[in-house]
Amino acid sequence: MDSHATAAPPPDEEQQKSLLSEEEGVWVDTKENTTKRFPQIWQIFVYPIAVAAIFAVGAVSGYYWDDMDKHCSTYVSQPSPLLRDMGVKYHVQQYNGSFLHENIYRQDAGPEVDEAWEALGTDYRPLRVPPEAAEEAGIAHDQVKINDQYGGGYPANLEGLHHLHCLNLLRKSLYYNYDYYHDQGKGAFVNDDYIVKRHVSHCLDILRQQLMCTADTGVLGQVWVWPDDPKPFVDFNTRHKCKNYDGIRQWAYDNQLPAHPPQDFIQKQPEEGDRIYPEIP
Numbered sequence: 001m002d003s004h005a006t007a008a009p010p011p012d013e014e015q016q017k018s019l020l021s022e023e024e025g026v027w028v029d030t031k032e033n034t035t036k037r038f039p040q041i042w043q044i045f046v047y048p049i050a051v052a053a054i055f056a057v058g059a060v061s062g063y064y065w066d067d068m069d070k071h072c073s074t075y076v077s078q079p080s081p082l083l084r085d086m087g088v089k090y091h092v093q094q095y096n097g098s099f100l101h102e103n104i105y106r107q108d109a110g111p112e113v114d115e116a117w118e119a120l121g122t123d124y125r126p127l128r129v130p131p132e133a134a135e136e137a138g139i140a141h142d143q144v145k146i147n148d149q150y151g152g153g154y155p156a157n158l159e160g161l162h163h164l165h166c167l168n169l170l171r172k173s174l175y176y177n178y179d180y181y182h183d184q185g186k187g188a189f190v191n192d193d194y195i196v197k198r199h200v201s202h203c204l205d206i207l208r209q210q211l212m213c214t215a216d217t218g219v220l221g222q223v224w225v226w227p228d229d230p231k232p233f234v235d236f237n238t239r240h241k242c243k244n245y246d247g248i249r250q251w252a253y254d255n256q257l258p259a260h261p262p263q264d265f266i267q268k269q270p271e272e273g274d275r276i277y278p279e280i281p
Contacts, residue, residue: 127156139154147264147266155257170200170204
């Protein structure tokens with residue numbers, strides 16, 4: 001180093017202020033540039049992702065909403081060929097909960113009342129469960145089968161119609177109806193009183209289990225009756241979310257086994273290894 005060289009004098013106050021201004025200018029410019037560039041980056045990368053996510057959520061929600069009936073019925077019902085063939089639809093239904101005004105289903109025994117109940121499908125014949133659907137529907141491979149030359153599969157009854165059959169039998173067994181049906185000696189009443197009693201108590205307990213299994217969580221409010229001396233009374237005319245019973249009944253009707261099948265339509269004997277119960281379960 002040249003010993004004669006002298007160090008540059010430090011910047012005076014004006015020069016320092018100028019440098020500071022320049023540095024601040026660079027910093028401000030950098031922030032402004034970054035701010036200006038960020039919207040472009042957001043638009044290029046984030047915006048398309050957000051739009052795609054919105055469309056995806058909408059598509060999934062729309063799928064489940066449009067087919068909500070199917071998802072609900074599949075979740076709360078046992079597998080059934082009916083669900084595969086037609087599915088279940090739900091609608092809001094106003095119950096007729098009248099206490100004193102009787103409809104046809106509540107009237108005393110007679111041909112018109114019987115006709116109304118039978119129109120609900122209480123006496124429909126069994127249907128066929130295909131072999132490939134049997135296990136999922138809860139039918140074991142060693143249960144009674146339809147012979148292969150007639151299409152195979154398993155004879156079975158739709159449970160909902162069996163519940164109505166049971167309710168109809170309870171109706172027939174009411175003290176004010178019993179003699180009418182007992183004297184006719186038809187249907188369940190072809191049997192002696194011992195079997196009729198067991199049949200009725202079987203139906204009673206099946207319906208008890210069904211009502212407990214599908215317990216309605218709705219509530220019954222109260223209304224005022226008798227204007228001259230108002231008193232509260234339970235309002236049984238409530239709204240419910242119901243399955244499309246007419247469609248279910250029609251499916252069961254259309255899928256009944258023949259009324260007069262060939263003698264060998266159902267297998268006559270169990271196959272080797274099939275379970276045989278020692279008595280009626």
